[in-house]
Amino acid sequence: MPEQRWAVTRAEDGTVRIAGPSAGPAFTRxxxxxAGAVLTWPVLGPTGLPTAEIHDVGxxxxxxxxxxxxxxAAAVDALASGAPASEVTLPERPTALAEAAARLALGHWAARWWPASHLDGxxxxEPDLLGLELAALTHECQQLLDESGEVEGIELxxxxxxxxxxxxRWRESAEPPRQLDRVLRLIDEAADNAGLDGEPLRRLRSALEQDHGRPTAAPLDLAELFVRQREFALAAGSLSTGTGRVIVRGSGTNDWCRYPPGFVDAAEDAVSWTAYALGAGRRIEVEVVADVxxxxGGVHLAAEVRVDGRPPSRVPLARRDDVWSGRADLDIPASTTPGIEVGVLLPGFDPGxxxxxxxxxxxxxxxxxxxLSEAAAxxxxxxxxxAAAAAGEEEF
Incomplete structure (x- = not known):
């Protein structure tokens, strides 16, 4: 591996930056x-050391x-004390802590940005399964964390x-994943350090104390063990008035940054709309495929509708089965076919x-x-x- 040299610089506000690979939109980081910093890795790039934005060098x-x-570490300390910016030579291979931190960050990325989509297959x-592995990784990375980060791991x-x-049960099956035993032992350590107890944790400690050697049980059906019940109605078109004439229809923009995770199917064509002529009036109906x-109560998505480049208006969407849907009248001349752009957002969450x-x-x-398809990923x-790959083989 060629030698890596990165810049260590200091901003006007005192933040020290260790410059790593550039990243793209929020959902690719x-x-x-x-403790004292934010670390960032590009999800779509090769794994390695992160960019660091350090706000508390101590x-x-x-x-x-x-x-x-x-x-x-010495260069960062010197820079914070007034020395000029410098370049540093990085380790040829990431340390064990750096690798664990990269995996923890990727797990948090997956919890927020995983592109779950029935339409895209x-x-x-499974959030509980991912959450437990994140709790284990948080414990493994405790050297990196301040008190609030350690508390977050216990809450997970x-x-x-x-x-x-x-x-x-998976650990005791014929083919447990290689990392499963370590994940469970880290969970046990984290619970013990935090003073947690309860029947599930007592069963875990009992299982870990047993020297069961090579598992002898039959293989498990992971789809049955973990998959949540997900039935997609996909009742597209059910809003139609039945009396209107279709003027134009299309797909909208599905910007993942404009709503919380899990609200909308991540497919690019999950947002659809149809404009109707109702006598001299015009109406738009918007449908968005929901996620899990x-x-x-009281939380509703909205469609942002822009007609012929004019300022956008919002159409409230209500969830019915597995579709968010809503309708609104359009203020456009009856003699024209409008140019329409539609996006979906959660008011108050949306960054624009x-x-x-x-x-x-x-x-x-x-x-x-x-x-999902490569065991050697x-x-x-x-x-x-x-578990999702096993479930997907049956679901799609």
Missing amino acids: AVLDV QAQQWLWAVYGEHT IPAL LEEHLAALDPLI AAPV PGADERAAREAVRALARHR QPAPFLAEI
Whole structure:
């Protein structure tokens, strides 16, 4: 591997930056908040060391040397004390802590940005299963974290205990994943350190104390063990008035950054619309294929509709089965065929429309398909990806 030299610079606000690979839109970046800094890896690029934005050099010194090496840690300390910017030579291979941090960041990325889509044939990741592996990785990376990060790891463990018994059964099966035993032992350590108890954790400790040697049980049906019940009604077109004349129809923009994870199927064509003529009036009906997350009471998506380049208006969407849908009258002359653009968003969450990122979204879909289909994918698949691949073989 060729020698890597990265710049270490200091901004006007005092933030010290270790410059790594550039990243694209938010959904192509794996981000990890650590003690005194934020670390970022490009999801679509090769794995390696992250870019660091260090806002508290004193806190960051607890892990800098273990991720970037002693020379980089010294350069950051010198820069914070007034020395000029410099270049540093990075370790030829990522350290064990750097590799664990990269995997933890990728897991958090998957929890937020995994492009689950019934339309595209990309199964969702079971959140309890992913959450437990993230809890284990958080414990493994505790050197990187401040107190709030350690608390987050315990909260992940408590929130996702529902997957613990299935994981124990998987460990005792004929073909458990290579990392499963280590994940369970890290969960046990994290729970013990936090003083957690309860029947699932007691069963875990009992299972880990047993020297069962090579598993002898029959292979498990992972689709049965982990898959959640997901039935897609996909009742497209059911809003139609039946009396209107279709003027024009099309697909809208499905910008993943404009709504929370799990609200909308990640497919590019999940947003569709139809404009009707109702006598002299005009109406638009919007339908959006929903994903698995059920919104809490009172939470509604909206469609942003722009006609002929004019300022956009919003159409409230209500969820019915597995479709978000809504309609509104259009203020356009009856003699014209309008140019219509439609997007979907959650008011209050939406950061506003971004650039055209369809190519980046397609690259993320390709990454997900690769990770589901290749047992040798790097970094190694998460337990939730292994289970999703098995479920996907039956579902799609």
